[in-house]
Amino acid sequence: MNALEILHQRLPQARPRVAVVLGSGWAELALKVKDPVHFSYADLPGFPLPSVQGHAGDLVWGRMGDHEIVLLNGRKHTYETGQPDGMKQSLRTLRDWGCEVLVQTNAAGSLQAHMPTGSLMVLTDHINFSQHSPLIGETGSERFVSMINAYDAELRKQALCIANSLGVTLHQGVYAWCVGPQFETPAEIRMLARLGADAVGMSTVPETIIARHIGMRVLAFSLLTNMAAGMSDEALSHSHTLAQAQAASEPACSLLERVITGMEL
Ligand code: HPA
Numbered sequence: 335m336n337a338l339e340i341l342h343q344r345l346p347q348a349r350p351r352v353a354v355v356l357g358s359g360w361a362e363l364a365l366k367v368k369d370p371v372h373f374s375y376a377d378l379p380g381f382p383l384p385s386v387q388g389h390a391g392d393l394v395w396g397r398m399g400d401h402e403i404v405l406l407n408g409r410k411h412t413y414e415t416g417q418p419d420g421m422k423q424s425l426r427t428l429r430d431w432g433c434e435v436l437v438q439t440n441a442a443g444s445l446q447a448h449m450p451t452g453s454l455m456v457l458t459d460h461i462n463f464s465q466h467s468p469l470i471g472e473t474g475s476e477r478f479v480s481m482i483n484a485y486d487a488e489l490r491k492q493a494l495c496i497a498n499s500l501g502v503t504l505h506q507g508v509y510a511w512c513v514g515p516q517f518e519t520p521a522e523i524r525m526l527a528r529l530g531a532d533a534v535g536m537s538t539v540p541e542t543i544i545a546r547h548i549g550m551r552v553l554a555f556s557l558l559t560n561m562a563a564g565m566s567d568e569a570l571s572h573s574h575t576l577a578q579a580q581a582a583s584e585p586a587c588s589l590l591e592r593v594i595t596g597m598e599l
Contacts, residue, residue: 335379336379336380336427337378337379337380337381337423337424337427338427338430338431340373340377340378340379341373341378341395341427341431342431344371344373345371345395348395348402348431349402349431349432350395350401350402350403350404350428350431350432350433351401351402351403351432351433351434351435351599352398352401352402352403352404352433352434352435352437352594352597352599353403353404353405353406353425353428353433353435353436353437353550354403354404354405354406354436354437354438354439354590354594355405355406355409355421355436355437355438355439355541356405356406356407356408356439357409357438357439357440357441357537357538357557358440358441358557358559358575358576358579359439359441359557359559359576359578359579359580359582359583359586360439360440360555360557360579360583360586360587360590361390361407361583362583362584362587363405363439363587363590363591364394364405364407365587366398366587366591367394367396367397367398367403367405368396368397368398369396369397370394370395370396371394371395371396372392372393372394373392373393373394373395374391374392375391375392375393375408375424376391378393378424378427380423380424380427381393381423381424381427382408382409382410382420382421382424385414390407390408391407391408392407392408393405393406393407394407398591398594398595399594399595399596400595401594401595401597403594404428404431404433406421406424406428409421409537409541411514411515411536411537412464412466412513412514412536412537412540413513413514413515413536418464418466418467418468418540419468419469419470419540419544420540421468421540421541421544422468422544425541425544425545425548425550426544426548429545429548429549429550433550434549434550434551434599435486435489435550435551435552435553435597435599436541436542436545436550436551436552436553437552437553437554437555437590437593437594438457438538438541438542438552438553438554438555439554439555439556439557439586439590440509440535440537440538440554440555440556440557441535441556441557441558441559441575441578441579442455442509442533442534442535442556442557442558442559443517443518443523443533443534443535443558443559443560443561443562443563443570444532444533444558444560444561444562444565445523445526445527445531445532445533445534445562445565446505446507446532446533447561447565448505449505449507449532449533449558450558450561451558451559451560451561451568451578451582452557452558452559452578452581452582453503453505453558453582454497454502454503454504454505454555454556454557454558454582454585454586454589455504455505455506455507455509455532455533455555455556455558456485456490456493456494456504456505456506456507456553456554456555457485457506457507457508457509457538457554457555457556458485458490458506458507458508459484459485459508459509460484460485460508460509460510460511460538460539460542461508461509461510461511461526461529461530461531462511462539462543463510463511463512463526463529463531464511464512464513464539466513466540467540467543468540468543468544469543469544469547472547476547477547479543479546479547480546481543481546484542484543484546484552485542485552485553485554486551486552486553489551489552489553489597490506490553492593492596492597492598493553493555493593494506496589496592496593496596497589497593500589500592502585502589504589505532507531507532507533507556508530508531508532508533509531509532509533509534509535509538509539509554509556510526510529510531510533510534510535511534511535511536511537511538511539511540512526512534512535512536513536514536515536517563517570518534518562518563519563519564520563520564520565521564522563523562523563523564523565524564526562533556533558533562534562535556538554542554553593555586555590557579557582557583557586559574559575559578559579559582560574560575560578
């Protein structure tokens with residue numbers, strides 16, 4: 335059986351319309367899901383087994399407000415294999431299951447002094463600095479996918495409105511993707527700042543490209559776990575990212591729960 339058949343067999347009535355990818359610091363969103371049903375990625379053909387500490391590997395179906403949702407707790411990063419298409423099959427499965435919206439979350443470094451560690455940013459756009467594409471090898475004219483409005487303006491407006499009504503500061507900005515796994519050099523960060531980046535991270539962009547190719551609308555959030563290299567005296571490390579992500583996780587997940595609950599599709 336393929337993954338979709340397995341999901342259909344276990345949950346014949348389920349028709350989730352919103353999928354959420356949980357990055358570092360966002361896993362607690364899974365605790366806010368009502369009537370959750372868990373699947374291990376190991377039982378879903380095509381779903382990746384992540385190898386990074388802080389990333390699990392399971393799918394959670396359930397409800398949030400009036401929405402049926404599905405969470406991907408753990409993603410494959412390009413830096414694990416060199417391949418940017420590690421999430422292609424899983425996202426296609428979710429689209430085939432009925433998901434129209436992909437909500438992405440990540441941890442990122444801030445390039446803006448007015449967005450300190452612990453703040454939240456909704457992505458307005460991205461810079462695919464690596465120029466890797468998960469669509470290499472695709473055929474057909476759909477591969478020439480427009481990346482204008484890659485991050486859905488209407489969904490972003492709804493998110494900003496909800497943050498505003500809760501009194502939560504939600505910054506807006508451009509996310510630059512560097513493959514990693516090494517952090518950037520201070521010179522690279524100065525360059526990215528000049529190019530118009532507000533945040534930098536090692537994920538999200540490939541999944542946005544995959545999602546746009548299969549017609550899903552994308553809404554994405556960064557939890558800023560550090561100032562980018564050279565911008566402060568902070569030492570950069572994965573354990574620092576995880577510790578900061580953990581510290582800022584509660585307000586981030588609470589906001590996201592409200593955004594998803596209030597989402598008008
Ligand atoms: N750079 C790249 N990825 C990151 C960072 C960073 O500074 N912080 C968290 N993820």
